[in-house]
Amino acid sequence: MLMNAATPTAPASGGSAAPPAADKRYKILETTMKRHQYNPDALIEVLHTAQELFGYLDNDLLRHIATSLKLPPSSVFGVATFYQYFSLKPKGAHTCVICMGTACYVKGADRILATLEKHTGIRAGETTPDNQISLITARCIGACGIAPAVVFDGTVTGKVTAENALSLVKGWSKHGSR
Ligand code: FES
Numbered sequence: 001m002l003m004n005a006a007t008p009t010a011p012a013s014g015g016s017a018a019p020p021a022a023d024k025r026y027k028i029l030e031t032t033m034k035r036h037q038y039n040p041d042a043l044i045e046v047l048h049t050a051q052e053l054f055g056y057l058d059n060d061l062l063r064h065i066a067t068s069l070k071l072p073p074s075s076v077f078g079v080a081t082f083y084q085y086f087s088l089k090p091k092g093a094h095t096c097v098i099c100m101g102t103a104c105y106v107k108g109a110d111r112i113l114a115t116l117e118k119h120t121g122i123r124a125g126e127t128t129p130d131n132q133i134s135l136i137t138a139r140c141i142g143a144c145g146i147a148p149a150v151v152f153d154g155t156v157t158g159k160v161t162a163e164n165a166l167s168l169v170k171g172w173s174k175h176g177s178r
Pocket of ligand 1: 100101102103104105140141142143144145149
């Protein structure tokens, strides 16, 4: 008789989707939650950090926060939808989050922002009329060691200069406008 040789594998993450290990943003978010000792009262603060890091709060992210803070997902979704500040959808096809926290500011974050605002013709918090690029500013995304830090389409990038930020965003415009 033939036996099924497949070895059962243990689920990697206790049921909920594990955050991608290579995504630095999750690490930074983890540090924030740890700093608050995973206290459910820190939910708004944690959502702020998440929004600054990711540009918006998607389902997986909200679920991850709910699990980490031991809150029912419904409460987390409730808070995220109640406050206008939080966005549940990406705004533009590309998102650029510029950290304006002190460490980044003293290393030229304002120049990066000014350069990108000039190029895109929009201000921080806005999306280009063709819905291609959203510019967002954050306070401190927890990557001060590599200041100035910018999150380009989900990738935390350190030691950014106005020039390389501009060439990257120009690349988006080229590929994005159809
Ligand atoms: S001030 Fe920008 S990462 Fe901390």
